[in-house]
Amino acid sequence: MEVVAVRRGVVRSVVVAGLLVLGGAGAGPAGASAGPEADVAYHGRVALAHGRLRILMVPENEGPSAVPNATLRVRVSADLADRQALAGGCARAGQREVVCETGSMPLHGRGRHIGLVLDLRESAPEVVVRIDTWWNGGATDRNHTNNEHVVLALDTGDTYAF
Template identity: 40%
Template sequence: MGPEVGVGGGVGSEVGGEADLAHHGHVSLWDGRVGVWLVSENLGPTDVAEATVRLAFSVPMAGGFDLPPACLWSSDRVVSCRTGELKATGGVGELALDLRTAGHPDELTVDITTAWRDGVADRNPRNDRHRVLVLATGDPYVF
């Protein structure tokens, strides 16, 4: 029997156990600003040394703003952030972003997904993939 391929672990990588990553939080939009508060959790039985969460926005973000040290711009619409170590059955990582859009949209969507999970399998991806419609009201839209 050959090695399994871990979702997000890369083609050809062996699965190093099973985790259950989940992302929850809220997103707000007001006056061309986007606030994101995100909690990443590992509900599964295997520790995850590092994972990457990807936030893809439907509108371009304005450049020139600093991101937290764990994050980088993948494009003008995508931010990728390391979660840090997520211990089994309850390891938590938090992230807060204060971004600006290139204009002043009335709404946007943000897709939140796990892009990489250090070679572990996640057979329950429903709780680490979200699409959130955010209106420019300043209200927190929870996911």
């Protein structure tokens, strides 16, 4: 079993997200609560070369309310290597998943830049990368078109933007 050191904020976000998904505190999955409204978006790029997946993301909030913190999820279509050197604020959430806290996002502002370098268990000619919000800090987000992305990355080293 691999032990991953993470900052306290990520652990809190992951635990709260798990409670929300399980129906705790009277709320459902991300975006289903009756909290303040926000419009979280993710923009970035993905590149795959020789079994190594590089992802750079910038979370943004178009409002109308600030978001104190959120957790985004990155899922890939191939198994990740057992050992990963993850960025601060990120944690392994499964064989093919990583979650990262966004940090606070003010109204019409950005969260922290998130950079991941993920090693695949085995090289693959292509990988599908899915990015979405796992927990949104209790905010309601009615526009999921800008925070749910699916990117096909070919093992060419080319960069794909989302």
